[in-house]
Amino acid sequence: MYSIGEFARKARVTVRSLHHYEEIGLLLPSATTEGGHRLYSDQDFIRLQQIVLLKSLGFSLQAIRQILDREDSWEDSLRTQLKIVKEEQERLKLMENGLKALLFSYQIEGKIKWETLFQMFEYSKTAPSEREKVLSRQLSGEEMEILSKVPKLDQDELALQKWVSLLKEVKYHQQLDPGCEQAQQIAKKLYRETLAWFDGDAEMVEKFWEMIKNPDEHLRFYPFDEQMIEFIDQATEIYLRGEHERV
Known part of the structure; x- marks a missing residue:
């Protein structure tokens, strides 16, 4: 598991971005410590890579969430973005x-x-x-x-x-x-x-x-x-x- 700082460095994103993704329900940490510190997993890292890729293709964060949360929305979303x-x-x-x-x-x-x-x-x-x-x-x-x-x-x-x-x-x-x-x-x-x-x-x-x-x-x-x-x-x-x- 990674702390939020380690995770941000590994993914080359800002901690602020991770906070924002959490606020809008796009990427939630897999766990938290007893002290309330966020912990991210390798599976979270894969999801973050997907977010970064789709964002680079011009998708809004709202659209990215819909795509990742619903497998059946991929084709329509990709056609719309194209x-x-x-x-x-x-x-x-x-x-x-x-x-x-x-x-x-x-x-x-x-x-x-x-x-x-x-x-x-x-x-x-x-x-x-x-x-x-x-x-x-x-x-x-x-x-x-x-x-x-x-x-x-x-x-x-x-x-x-x-x-x-x-x-x-x-x-x-x-x-x-x-x-x-x-x-x-x-x-x-x-x-x-x-x-x-x-x-x-x-x-x-x-x-x-x-x-x-x-x-x-x-x-x-x-x-x-x-x-x-x-x-x-x-x-x-x-x-x-x-x-x-x-x-």
Whole structure:
């Protein structure tokens, strides 16, 4: 048998926790000495380990007591907790995507465009399955395929960060002459990056840019302002013309 201090050290919990567990009827000492000191057994230790494990999985102390006291409640309790955990994961994922959107917007713009972010955030709260249904009604099969290739907040973060860096570069240099050497280097990087998304299909790249320029579609990508689109259009046209002339 263990005194309460020995038991707490063995289990790596506080004496205060053991007192609380006793108060709520979750873990009672197996015996007490004549002087009123609590004594715990090895069986008590097993129950405490069960409590600690279930607590780490997010169960409340009340739920843990119900699970341990009623063998038939295990399956329902575990299913309920799994549902809670999944809902929490979805909530945290939404928070993560919101923070990423704020970060990437700031990286590109040098400021937060709140109106745009509110719209994007509301759109992101729609369940993926429902979003898919809405998009399938609005877009052709080819447009859906294009959409699936573009880096997204909840997917490849390295690809997304690379894209954000390119857009930041465009934003910073959009006052340049589209035909100058620096603008042409940007156009080259931008074109090659998007070409890689579509496995070298230049026609798909062209359709991707057409979707971006369509005001009905712009919230499905990071919103480009007119000056960015005009700069990209002109710089890319000059770059591709030069590439064709070299062939």
